[in-house]
Amino acid sequence: MTREVLLLFFRKETRDLRSNRQIWPAYLALPGVAILLPVLLLALLPILADPVRAAHDPAARLITELVSNDPTLHGATMQERLARLLLRDFGVFYLLIPVILASSAAALALVREKEQRTLEPILATPLTDRDLLLAKLFAAVAPALVVTWGAALLGMLAGALGAWWRIGALIAPTAGNVVGLVLLAPAMSVAAALIGLRISARFTDVPSATQYTGLVVVPVGLVLAAVLGRPAMASPLVGLAGALVVGVAALGLFRRNVRRFRREEILTRWR
Amino acid sequence: MIAAKDLSRSFDGRLAVEALSFQVPAGALCALLGPNGAGKTTTVRMLLGLLPPSSGGGEVAGVSLPATDRSGAALRARAGLLTESPGFYDKTGGRENLELFGRLYGIGPAPLRSRIEHWLRRLELWEARDQPFGTWSKGMKQRLALIRAVLHEPEVIFLDEPTSGLDPAAAREVRDLIAALRREGRTILLCTHNLAEAQQLADLVGILRRRMLAFGRQAELTAERPRLEVRLAAEAAPFATALRGLTSVQACEASGGTLRLSLNEMERNTPEVVRELVRLGGQVLEVRPVVPSLEEIYLRAVREEPA
Numbered sequence A: 001m002t003r004e005v006l007l008l009f010f011r012k013e014t015r016d017l018r019s020n021r022q023i024w025p026a027y028l029a030l031p032g033v034a035i036l037l038p039v040l041l042l043a044l045l046p047i048l049a050d051p052v053r054a055a056h057d058p059a060a061r062l063i064t065e066l067v068s069n070d071p072t073l074h075g076a077t078m079q080e081r082l083a084r085l086l087l088r089d090f091g092v093f094y095l096l097i098p099v100i101l102a103s104s105a106a107a108l109a110l111v112r113e114k115e116q117r118t119l120e121p122i123l124a125t126p127l128t129d130r131d132l133l134l135a136k137l138f139a140a141v142a143p144a145l146v147v148t149w150g151a152a153l154l155g156m157l158a159g160a161l162g163a164w165w166r167i168g169a170l171i172a173p174t175a176g177n178v179v180g181l182v183l184l185a186p187a188m189s190v191a192a193a194l195i196g197l198r199i200s201a202r203f204t205d206v207p208s209a210t211q212y213t214g215l216v217v218v219p220v221g222l223v224l225a226a227v228l229g230r231p232a233m234a235s236p237l238v239g240l241a242g243a244l245v246v247g248v249a250a251l252g253l254f255r256r257n258v259r260r261f262r263r264e265e266i267l268t269r270w271r
Numbered sequence B: 001m002i003a004a005k006d007l008s009r010s011f012d013g014r015l016a017v018e019a020l021s022f023q024v025p026a027g028a029l030c031a032l033l034g035p036n037g038a039g040k041t042t043t044v045r046m047l048l049g050l051l052p053p054s055s056g057g058g059e060v061a062g063v064s065l066p067a068t069d070r071s072g073a074a075l076r077a078r079a080g081l082l083t084e085s086p087g088f089y090d091k092t093g094g095r096e097n098l099e100l101f102g103r104l105y106g107i108g109p110a111p112l113r114s115r116i117e118h119w120l121r122r123l124e125l126w127e128a129r130d131q132p133f134g135t136w137s138k139g140m141k142q143r144l145a146l147i148r149a150v151l152h153e154p155e156v157i158f159l160d161e162p163t164s165g166l167d168p169a170a171a172r173e174v175r176d177l178i179a180a181l182r183r184e185g186r187t188i189l190l191c192t193h194n195l196a197e198a199q200q201l202a203d204l205v206g207i208l209r210r211r212m213l214a215f216g217r218q219a220e221l222t223a224e225r226p227r228l229e230v231r232l233a234a235e236a237a238p239f240a241t242a243l244r245g246l247t248s249v250q251a252c253e254a255s256g257g258t259l260r261l262s263l264n265e266m267e268r269n270t271p272e273v274v275r276e277l278v279r280l281g282g283q284v285l286e287v288r289p290v291v292p293s294l295e296e297i298y299l300r301a302v303r304e305e306p307a
Helices: A002-018 A024-043 A051-056 A058-069 A078-089 A091-109 A111-115 A119-123 A129-167 A175-202 A206-234 A236-260 A263-269 B040-047 B069-077 B094-104 B109-122 B138-150 B168-183 B195-201 B218-224 B237-243 B266-279 B294-304
Strands: B002-011 B014-024 B029-033 B055-060 B063-065 B079-082 B156-160 B187-192 B204-209 B211-217 B227-232 B249-255 B258-263 B284-290
Touching: A002 A024, A002 A091, A002 A129, A002 B094, A024 A078, A024 A091, A024 A129, A051 A058, A058 A078, A078 A091, A078 A129, A078 A206, A091 A111, A091 A129, A091 A175, A091 A206, A111 A119, A111 A206, A119 A263, A119 B094, A129 A175, A129 A236, A175 A206, A175 A236, A175 A263, A206 A236, B002 B040, B014 B040, B014 B055, B014 B204, B014 B211, B029 B195, B040 B055, B040 B156, B040 B187, B063 B069, B069 B079, B079 B138, B094 B109, B094 B138, B109 B138, B138 B156, B138 B168, B168 B187, B168 B195, B187 B195, B195 B294, B204 B218, B204 B294, B211 B218, B211 B294, B218 B294, B227 B266, B237 B249, B237 B258, B237 B266, B258 B266, B266 B284
Parallel strands: B029 B187, B029 B204, B079 B156, B156 B187
Antiparallel strands: B002 B014, B002 B055, B055 B063, B204 B211, B227 B258, B227 B284, B249 B258
């Protein structure tokens, strides 16, 4: 039954997202940024890598030092090495997109059912708590990942072409970028969605659930991306280890969510 | 079959349902009557495995209560629920709403399609099937919710206020359907405020106000406490005062030339009352036992029980 339930909720929630004006702009804006920003950064390369500017601008000097001190960045010119750094580290943004999208969708997942008074009829079906939470999780994470992967594909393509245009070299994604995108991004988005689901189960109105989820998930996601993201983009092993750690944490969160999913609380507290 | 045994439930230390015990045999319709906040919805939720009882247990459709996550799912596959509010997606058509819930009940695509068409036609909703649910009238919404409750052909059906807020015509349609479901042999627990509805549909009646105040077949409940009505040729008030002194008389009211008495034992005490009236000089024109209506039984039971 689980597979069918997953698809049912996936279709329903995707349709709900499309009609939700609070959510779908984020599904357009974040991928848009993911595609355009690498090109914009590459366009700024001559300014960012300008040695004259680096002499009196501390920010430009910091970038130059960062590039010079990173042995993994190779290239004939400073501009090429900086381009490699920008495109590689931009992969961190691809970790944040699914975290934001999946947690936003998950924050709505149960509280919207409460508001529409559809949760009790759903709970009255033979769905187990595990089935329901898994279906809601899948419905929140799958569209976020599809959008992220699509945006990443286009963003990386735009980055490669931008680099060719700017410095005459094709820059491919690093192994760290690929591992981050394929393993770390799903693990992080699942963990974020599980936090959103937990909050959605506890709150009784949509604005509170979404705001509270944002308050919890965004800082945690940013810290995680800052601590884990850059090293993971530089080293696929770090990405792999990070995905494992976050994945195990997500599994623990899921189990905890199932254990703490109190039908009684949900049924008696929303009125 | 539905069986509750000492079922209790409290919320934050406040007892919502206390030691509820009753049994509804397979194929019977039981009406659960009670004022707002009496614990009817909580009882239904416990019996459906949605709320764990604080204590006690029971059995519904062969599944023991309290239910686990798994056995609760098995129970809900054999039981249908009509919730107080219909609970469908407003922007989605009626048919599509039913398809979603039907799939959640595990009904295959082909039988689901034919069952949905059958029920939508039967309840005259077929024409509106693809219009968004939010645009439907209240009666249509309630009928659609009733279809959802029976779509998976459950053995047991819980109906929580099925005609609440409906106009008389829509309420009658819903009542007719409930009667038809009972004729099909389903076991039904109907929670309602509507005493006439209960009187019309139910085999068994339970009066609930936190605990079960009365439970049984309608005829048994009403026969339990019949009253004696005595018509006199003169004003009855002076006789009422005298009769209240008899140990066999629980209560006595006078209205014009009529006395209404509640006796300890109807058959044994009636001659004694008549003798006393004659001794006091009353001219007795008529003596007859009066069987109370369900409404009287309900009101008496609810008034006697502190909220």
